[in-house]
Amino acid sequence: MALDAFAPWEDPNADPIIHFQNVTKRFGDFTAIDDLTIDIYEKEFFALLGPSGCGKTTLMRMLAGFETPTEGTILLQGQNIAPVPPNKRAVNMMFQSYALFPHLSVWENIAFGLKRDGMAKNDINDRVDEMLRLTRLETFARRKPHQISGGQRQRVALARSLAKHPKLLLLDEPLGALDKKLRQETQFELMDIQEKTGTTFVIVTHDQEEAMTVASRVAVMDHGKIIQVATPDAIYETPNSTYVADFIGDVNLIEGKATSKDNDKLSIAWAEGQPEIVGTPTTEFGNGQTVHFAIRPEKVAISAEKPEAANALQGKILDIAYLGNISTYHVELAGGQVIKAQTANNRRLSRRTFTWEDNVWLSFTDTAGVLLER
Amino acid sequence: MRRLTLIAIPYVWLLALFLVPFLIVFKIALSDSALAIPPYVPTLDLSEGWAGFTAFLSELDFENFVWLTEDDLYWKAYLSSLKIAVISTVLTLIVGYPIAYGMARAPQEWRATLLMLVILPFWTSFLIRVYSWMGILSQEGYLNQLLMSLGLISEPLIILNTNTAVYIGIVYTYLPFMILPIYSALEKLDESLLEAAEDLGCSRFTAFWLVTVPLSKQGIIAGSFLVFIPTLGEFVIPSLLGGSKTLMIGKVLWEEFFSNRDWPVASAVAVILLLILVIPIILFQRNEQKQREAEG
Numbered sequence: 115m116a117l118d119a120f121a122p123w124e125d126p127n128a129d130p131i132i133h134f135q136n137v138t139k140r141f142g143d144f145t146a147i148d149d150l151t152i153d154i155y156e157k158e159f160f161a162l163l164g165p166s167g168c169g170k171t172t173l174m175r176m177l178a179g180f181e182t183p184t185e186g187t188i189l190l191q192g193q194n195i196a197p198v199p200p201n202k203r204a205v206n207m208m209f210q211s212y213a214l215f216p217h218l219s220v221w222e223n224i225a226f227g228l229k230r231d232g233m234a235k236n237d238i239n240d241r242v243d244e245m246l247r248l249t250r251l252e253t254f255a256r257r258k259p260h261q262i263s264g265g266q267r268q269r270v271a272l273a274r275s276l277a278k279h280p281k282l283l284l285l286d287e288p289l290g291a292l293d294k295k296l297r298q299e300t301q302f303e304l305m306d307i308q309e310k311t312g313t314t315f316v317i318v319t320h321d322q323e324e325a326m327t328v329a330s331r332v333a334v335m336d337h338g339k340i341i342q343v344a345t346p347d348a349i350y351e352t353p354n355s356t357y358v359a360d361f362i363g364d365v366n367l368i369e370g371k372a373t374s375k376d377n378d379k380l381s382i383a384w385a386e387g388q389p390e391i392v393g394t395p396t397t398e399f400g401n402g403q404t405v406h407f408a409i410r411p412e413k414v415a416i417s418a419e420k421p422e423a424a425n426a427l428q429g430k431i432l433d434i435a436y437l438g439n440i441s442t443y444h445v446e447l448a449g450g451q452v453i454k455a456q457t458a459n460n461r462r463l464s465r466r467t468f469t470w471e472d473n474v475w476l477s478f479t480d481t482a483g484v485l486l487e488r
Numbered sequence: 489m490r491r492l493t494l495i496a497i498p499y500v501w502l503l504a505l506f507l508v509p510f511l512i513v514f515k516i517a518l519s520d521s522a523l524a525i526p527p528y529v530p531t532l533d534l535s536e537g538w539a540g541f542t543a544f545l546s547e548l549d550f551e552n553f554v555w556l557t558e559d560d561l562y563w564k565a566y567l568s569s570l571k572i573a574v575i576s577t578v579l580t581l582i583v584g585y586p587i588a589y590g591m592a593r594a595p596q597e598w599r600a601t602l603l604m605l606v607i608l609p610f611w612t613s614f615l616i617r618v619y620s621w622m623g624i625l626s627q628e629g630y631l632n633q634l635l636m637s638l639g640l641i642s643e644p645l646i647i648l649n650t651n652t653a654v655y656i657g658i659v660y661t662y663l664p665f666m667i668l669p670i671y672s673a674l675e676k677l678d679e680s681l682l683e684a685a686e687d688l689g690c691s692r693f694t695a696f697w698l699v700t701v702p703l704s705k706q707g708i709i710a711g712s713f714l715v716f717i718p719t720l721g722e723f724v725i726p727s728l729l730g731g732s733k734t735l736m737i738g739k740v741l742w743e744e745f746f747s748n749r750d751w752p753v754a755s756a757v758a759v760i761l762l763l764i765l766v767i768p769i770i771l772f773q774r775n776e777q778k779q780r781e782a783e784g
């Protein structure tokens with residue numbers, strides 16, 4: 115992927131299209147959104163990721179106008195949107211359930227919002243046709259929602275929410291019901307549409323792979339708080355906490371204590387009789403401070419002989435998960451800690467080098483893992 | 489064989505309880521009135537065999553139906569019934585829709601209770617309930633007492649024995665038939681559709697018109713037929729609450745039958761009424777069918 119210059123969040127002069135300022139939302143005495151501050155910029159594809167019930171939908175519904183913040187303000191293009199009712203916001207939402215009008219045809223569903231704007235008939239026709247083309251639904255225009263497939267319905271919902279040229283489009287788990295292939299196709303379709311229309315997208319998803327694929331930035335949430343906001347690669351390579359590291363992708367977590375520092379390298383004592391792990395910290399660790407060492411399985415190499423590497427640990431293969439393109443080895447170290455190591459299967463299965471109970475060496479460089487305070 | 493029996497049972501039932509009585513009524517409608525028991529001729533006398541049967545057939549004619557067209561009382565009564573039925577249906581809809589809407593929007597735990605309250609009046613006899621309206625609507629009735637004690641009126645209102653009383657009685661009696669189908673349509677309505685409508689630029693009110701109303705259409709149609717069909721032939725309410733000027737075909741039928749003892753004409757009136765009712769009944773069935781298809 116070529117590094118494109120699109121990174122308004124790094125530009126201190128850029129004005130965000132959405133600005134959440136210390137927003138809290140309570141239902142009764144339950145806090146769904148907890149003192150949240152966040153900026154989303156124009157033309158972003160912003161993904162919200164987090165476990166069920168962490169407040170993603172609530173956040174969206176506040177943007178769409180179906181919930182009002184208990185505390186704090188939400189600015190849309192610098193204007194407080196609290197007093198603006200949903201029908202007056204330049205925001206459209208694609209509902210998780212699609213919420214297509216069952217009594218209207220696909221065509222009428224898409225035209226629904228345009229008609230409310232009092233658009234001229236010809237313009238409506240043109241716009242709806244354009245949307246139908248974009249979502250490849252031309253042949254289904256006359257059908258009712260119950261006469262088309264789930265994937266087609268999803269595209270109608272998308273077309274309907276896009277038709278009004280919203281400044282901001284909210285997608286609440288838009289692809290949840292699709293099979294993997296259609297899902298991937300639609301993800302690329304979404305990115306394509308986003309590129310063509312320049313709309314700002316906020317997407318909620320349970321699928322971190324999806325978030326990584328489509329998003330310009332990913333926000334990981336937990337219990338109504340945003341834990342980290344970063345680009346997909348940053349959030350994967352440099353998570354700010356074990357929570358994020360664990361939530362996004364697969365990770366090995368080793369807890370230890372900082373011992374000695376050598377230039378920019380830090381040694382971590384983590385188990386009796388095991389060599390200390392050497393890593394590169396990005397923050398200051400005091401001597402004896404707890405360090406969580408997080409390393410992705412694909413950054414751990416596996417070999418029969420002791421390799422030349424900054425870190426090398428010996429262990430026994432406990433389990434092998436064969437996933438087709440890759441294999442994950444679960445290796446038990448002397449102290450009982452299990453480390454996952456991943457290798458690409460660029461050879462056929464029959465030529466696989468390791469098997470259960472084999473004694474192997476795990477190794478990784480001193481920059482492969484991240485050192486986290488919590 | 490067992491399947492055949494299963495299929496046959498409802499047909500035998502319909503045959504015995506609907507078709508045969510209808511044929512008997514139809515036959516009486518083709519007879520002539522007479523001072524006899526039963527009060528019409530001819531009666532079928534099978535002892536004379538085939539000749540008796542042909543003689544019997546030859547005496548049947550459409551005289552009574554012709555008579556219905558000659559005396560303008562009848563078609564006026566039909567028209568008036570139609571008018572009263574249409575107006576009552578519209579009134580019931582106007583009263584019933586908000587109630588059904590309120591019920592469907594009520595908190596989940598309240599709905600069963602509200603439903604019970606709507607059905608509750610059925611637990612008392614229909615006649616008693618209509619009689620109690622006489623007590624409410626009469627000149628010295630509760631309504632006038634209340635309004636006068638509040639100082640809203642100085643003279644008692646004359647409601648009883650007018651068409652207004654008939655409308656009140658019909659709306660009151662048939663309200664549950666309107667509420668229940670509309671409620672069941674509204675209850676199924678997905679809240680997020682209204683949010684979607686608002687999201688796309690509708691005000692609450694337009695969202696109601698463009699989403700809620702069309703999606704409860706089937707319920708409105710079903711409820712309207714359930715009110716319209718029985719109201720058209722209604723007899724008890726107009727005769728108890730209506731006045732001498734309230735002209736309804738049910739009342740005419742009753743008078744022909746019991747006051748004039750003209751069974752053949754009464755039967756002819758009934759046959760025509762049935763034919764008029766067949767149209768809305770078929771439409772109603774169509775609507776139900778469509779609804780099942782849409783759901784299935």
Ligand SMILES: Nc1ncnc2c1ncn2[C@@H]1O[C@H](COP(=O)(O)OP(=O)(O)OP(=O)(O)O)[C@@H](O)[C@H]1O
Nearest residue numbers: 141144146164165166167168169170171172173320
């Ligand atoms: N109207 C409401 N009344 C009370 N509690 C609510 C209401 N709406 C949401 N909540 C609570 O707020 C929390 C956040 O809900 P929300 O729907 O935002 O979660 P989510 O992150 O979208 O979860 P999921 O991924 O399962 O969709 C949940 O614990 C939920 O129970």
Ligand SMILES: [Mg+2]
Nearest residue numbers: 170171172286
């Ligand atoms: Mg949700």
